[in-house]
Amino acid sequence: MTSFDAFSYGARGSFVGVPKRTLDDLGEAGVVIVGAPFDLGTTNRPGARFGPKAIRDADYLDPDGARPHLETGIDPLATLGVVDIGDVHVVPGYMDESIKRIRDAVASISGHGAIPLVLGGDHTITFPNAGGVADVIGHGDVALVHFDAHADTGETHYGKLDGHGTPMRRLIDSGAVPGHRFVQIGLRGYWPPPDVVAWMSERGMKSFFMSEISSRGLDAVVDEAVDHAAAGAKGVFVSVDIDVVDPGAAPGTGTPEPGGLTSRQLLDTVRRLGRELNVVGADVVEVAPAYDNADITALLANRVVLELLNGMAQRSLAT
Numbered sequence: 001m002t003s004f005d006a007f008s009y010g011a012r013g014s015f016v017g018v019p020k021r022t023l024d025d026l027g028e029a030g031v032v033i034v035g036a037p038f039d040l041g042t043t044n045r046p047g048a049r050f051g052p053k054a055i056r057d058a059d060y061l062d063p064d065g066a067r068p069h070l071e072t073g074i075d076p077l078a079t080l081g082v083v084d085i086g087d088v089h090v091v092p093g094y095m096d097e098s099i100k101r102i103r104d105a106v107a108s109i110s111g112h113g114a115i116p117l118v119l120g121g122d123h124t125i126t127f128p129n130a131g132g133v134a135d136v137i138g139h140g141d142v143a144l145v146h147f148d149a150h151a152d153t154g155e156t157h158y159g160k161l162d163g164h165g166t167p168m169r170r171l172i173d174s175g176a177v178p179g180h181r182f183v184q185i186g187l188r189g190y191w192p193p194p195d196v197v198a199w200m201s202e203r204g205m206k207s208f209f210m211s212e213i214s215s216r217g218l219d220a221v222v223d224e225a226v227d228h229a230a231a232g233a234k235g236v237f238v239s240v241d242i243d244v245v246d247p248g249a250a251p252g253t254g255t256p257e258p259g260g261l262t263s264r265q266l267l268d269t270v271r272r273l274g275r276e277l278n279v280v281g282a283d284v285v286e287v288a289p290a291y292d293n294a295d296i297t298a299l300l301a302n303r304v305v306l307e308l309l310n311g312m313a314q315r316s317l318a319t
Contacts, residue, residue, distance in 0.1 A: 009037055009049050009050055009053065010035065010037055010052070010053065010086070010087040010089070011035055011037075011052050011053040011056045011057075011086065011087055012053075013056055013057070013063060014033075014056065014063075014065075014083075014084035014086075015033045015055070015056050015082075015084045015119075015305070016056075016059050016061070016063055016064075016065060016067055016077070016302075016306075017062070017063030017064050017065040017066075018033065018065040018077055018082045018083055018084050019065060019083045019084070020083070020084055020085070020086070021083040021084070021085050022085055023085055023105060023108055023109070026083065026085075026109070026112050026114055027083070028081055029081050029082070029083040029112075029114045030080040030081035030082070030114055030115065030316075031080045031081065031082045031083075031114060031115045031116075031117055031309065031312070032082075032083055032084075032085055032109045032112075032114045032115070032116055032117065033082065033083070033084040033085070033117050033118075033119065033305075034084075034085050034086070034087070034088060034105055034106070034109065034116060034117070034118055034119070035052030035053070035056075035086065035087035035088065035118070035119045035120075035121070036052065036087070036088050036090065036102050036118050036119065036120050036121040036125045036129070036283075037049040037050065037051065037052050037053070037087050037088075037090060037121060038090045038098055038102065038120065038121040038122060038124065038125055039121065039122045039254075039288075040090075040092075040093070040095045040098065040122075040124065041095070041122045041123070041124030041157065041162060041163040041164040041165075042122045042164055042254050043157070043158075043163065043164065043165060043254075043255070044254050044255045045253075045254040045255070045288060045290075045291060046254065046288070047254070047288035047289065047290040047291065048120060048121055048122040048253075048254060048285070048286055048287060048288045049090075049121070050288070050289050050290065051119060051120055051121055051285070051286070051287035051288065051289065051298075051301070052087055052119040052120070052121065053289075054252075054287055054289040054292070054295070054298035054301075055119045055284065055287055055298055055301045055302050055305070056084075056119070056302075057298070058295050058298035058299040058301070058302045059299070059302055065077055066078065067306055069306075069310045072310060072314060074310055074313045074314060074317065075313075076306065076309035076310045076312065076313035077309065079313040079316060079317060080115075080309060080312060080313050080316060082309065085105075085109075088101050088102050088105050089101065090102070095124075095162055096162075099124070099125075099127065099128045099162060100128070102118075102125055102128040102129065102132070103128030103129075103131055103132040103135070104132070105132070106118065106128060106129050106131075106132030106133060106281070107132035107133070107135045107136055110132060110133045110135075110136040110137065110280070110281065111136045115279065115280060115281060115282075115312075116129070116132070116133065116281050116282075117281070117282045117283070117284075117305065117308075117309075118281075118282070118283040118284075119283070119284055119301075119305075120283055120284065120285030120286065120287070121283075121285050121286075122164040122254065122285060122286055123148070123152055123164040123165075123167055123239075123241055123285045123286055124162055124163055124164045124166075124167055125167075125283060125285060126146075126152075126167040126168070126171070126239045126283055126285065127162065127166075127167040127170040127171055129237070129239070129281060129283045130142065130144055130171055130176060130177055130237040130239065130281065131170075131171060131174065131176045131177075132281075133235075133237055133280055133281040134171075134176035134177060135176075137234050137235055137280060138234065139174075139175045139176050140175060140176075140177075140178050140181075141233060141234040141235070142176070142177055142181065142233060142234065142235055142236070142237055142280065142281075143177070143181040143182070143183070143228075143229040143230070143233035143235070143236045143237070144168075144171070144177045144181060144182050144183070144229075144236070144237045144238075144239060145183045145185070145225060145229050145236055145237070145238050145239070145273060145277075146168065146182065146183065146184045146185070146239045146241075147184075147185050147186050147238075147239065147240045147241060147244040147261075147266065147269075147270075148184060148185075148186055148187065148239075148241035148243065148244050149186060149187065149188055149189055149241070149243045149244055149255070149257035149260055150165070150187070150189070150191055150192070150241070150243070150255065150257070151168065151184060151187055151191075151192050151196070151197070151200060151207065152164065152165055152166065152167050152168045152169075152241075153166070153168045153169045153172075153192060153196055153199065153200050153205075154166045154169060154192055154196060155169060155196070155199075164254075164286070165191075165192075168182065168184075168205075169199075172203055172205075177237070178203075178204075179200070179202075179203025179204045179205045180203070180204030180205075181229070181232075181233055182203075182204075182205040182206065183205075183206045183207075183208075183225045183228050183229050184205065184206070184207040184208065185208045185213070185221065185222075185225060185244070185269075186208070186210055186213070186244035186260060186261055187207055187208070187209045187210065188209060188210040188211070188257055188259050188260065189257040189259075206224075206225070206228050208221045208224075208225065210259055210260065210261075213261075218261075218265055218269065222269055222272060222273075226272075226273070226276050226277060229277060230276075230277055230278075234278075234280070235278045235279065235280030235281075236273070236277045236278060236279055236280065237279075237280060237281040237282065237283075238270065238273055238274075238277075238279055238281075238282040238283075238308065239282070239283050239285070240266070240270065240282070240283070240284045240285070240301075240304055240308075241253075241285050241286045242284065242285070242286050242287050242297055242300065242301055242304075243255055243256055243257060243260070243286055244260055244261055244266065245260050245261050245262070245263055245266055245300065246258060246259060246260040246261065246262065247260070249262060249263045249296065249300065250263070250296070250297045250300055251291055251292060251293050251296070251297060252287060252288050252289050252290070252291045252292025252293070252295075252296070252297030252298065253286045253287065253288050253291065253297060254286055254288050254291075255286070263300050263303075266300075266304060267300075267303055267304065267307045268307075270304055270307050270308040270311065271307040271308065271310055271311040271314075272311060273308070273311060274307075274308045274309065274310065274311020274312040274313075274314070274315060275311035275312070275314045275315050276311075276315070278315075279308070279312055282308060284301050284304050284305060287301045
């Protein structure tokens with residue numbers, strides 16, 4: 001059984017005050033928020049283990065579990081039945097055990113018929129997150145839309161399979177999410193090297209670089225991404241690395257890369273994906289509050305969660 005015992009850097013409160021539940025008592029929950037305070041896979045600046053707590057705390061409104069959206073008028077927390085089960089008790093220094101605990105928790109949530117929404121944590125956790133959903137829905141049947149400055153398709157991580165630069169390759173190699181069901185948005189910078197980019201193309205991954213977003217426009221790119229992700233898949237997992245946003249608006253992350261999306265672009269896009277795709281799981285990762293400025297990165301991540309949920313609520317109410 002996955003442990004959810006409290007530990008020093010775990011969150012104490014629930015996300016904006018939604019009801020607290022346990023993994024064994026999810027009730028009629030439609031969406032389950034769970035923290036994965038894990039940063040054992042970080043290569044540059046550590047501290048993403050504090051991300052789940054920061055994302056939960058970054059809100060200036062009352063923790064009353066209600067967040068009606070100013071524009072849509074929808075309270076996604078009530079519409080979707082959102083609850084929070086706290087943080088998986090990862091084991092500091094033990095990567096394999098921690099990954100297993102995260103995957104078991106996500107698979108349990110998905111198996112209950114609810115949608116897991118995981119607060120990270122470094123991007124290593126998308127391997128157990130999306131993998132746990134695929135364990136329930138079916139390997140090969142889940143698409144993945146990935147927002148990131150980096151492709152995270154490295155073959156190894158300092159000679160090891162797991163790390164925040166390898167989760168997408170691990171998902172493909174394991175068969176959980178095949179390459180042709182991957183869409184990546186926001187890539188830029190100087191990693192990975194050309195041989196890894198060639199591997200990605202051979203596996204059928206669809207990758208949109210920031211230069212293409214600038215030349216074609218984000219709406220056109222997302223049109224194509226939605227069509228690609230929806231084709232033949234039973235559901236879509238959405239993974240948001242906060243470093244997809246320009247570090248001027250999201251400095252609190254481990255591997256900042258200049259020239260990214262704006263906050264507005266990301267918020268509009270995740271709401272659109274929630275509205276137009278059958279989202280079966282999601283994570284928001286790489287928030288490292290020690291490097292944040294006035295909590296703006298954590299606040300953005302908090303709003304990414306709410307905007308994605310709002311889109312999902314719009315979709316639920318339309319069906």
